[in-house]
Amino acid sequence: MRTDAVTAEKLAKWYGTRDAPVHALAETDLAIAEGEFLVLLGPSGCGKTTLLRMIGGLLPPTSGSLAVMGQPLWRDGRRNDAALSELGMVFQDANLFPWLSIEDNIALPLQLRGLGRGQRREKARELMRLVGLSGFERRWPRELSGGMRQRAAIARALSYGPDILLMDEPFGALDAMTREAMNLELQRIWMETGKTVVLVTHSISEAVFLADRILLLSPRPGKVDREVAVPFARPRAPAVQASAEFQSIAAMLRERLSAIA
Ligand code: ADP
Ligand code: MG
16 A cells, blocks of 8 residues: 655644734645655745645644654654654755864764764765765865755755655755756755655746646645646656646646736
8 A cells, every 4th residue: 555655634724923813724635645746836925834844843733633654743742753753854045054064064963863973974975975965075064055055955854864855945045057957956866765855936947847746825824726747757857848738837837826826
């Protein structure tokens, strides 16, 4: 039987504020398959980050339930460590510690888990090869470009071996050319590792280029407006973006986005 990497049932979020509570996410059911590349697409403020942070265990749901690799993420109001260890997160900002080398940044989660120096180094070097950072082990974060810092953030998120990579607009701060290169790199890393990826973006072309499946969220409270399967063969090359089918999926999403925003 197929296991789902993530399942959500009637997941919802209200934020308590000083005035009226904010209904950020309406009751949502989700099933994300193991190995799937899922993209959450929607206008700013529609609840993408809220949904991703709940999946990542960073934000407790107001109601509903979440399971990760078949294990409940929350039990009696406490996070379940076994489920959490299956989740790695990457944000728009790499958040590297400026006083640690790139290798030590990547190995930090392993240090926090008590691994010895030799094992940390071996794992960090393997991951640096995977993300294309070999040779930069002893560099400082400030010596790296924005794209390279995001490569390091991906390596760090994978350091303790999670099955699922959650990414919140990871390339949103990069220039267009670096962003396109990082999309190709991410596709390669995903294909090499077989991880499940859930990526948040408000870029239609990024969504269609990367996703197996796109969930288009409508705003306030966020809910799934459309579910779109993207059929292009892998690995996808940039040229796929010029195809009529790519253009027609993108146009449909663009129309739908302007209708709901
Ligand atoms: P997105 O990532 O799609 O831009 P968010 O998930 O960040 O959207 O936010 C969804 C809605 O919830 C927005 O209206 C936002 O203003 C509101 N919101 C987010 N975080 C908080 C918070 N901590 N307190 C109150 N409202 C919040
Ligand atoms: Mg966001």
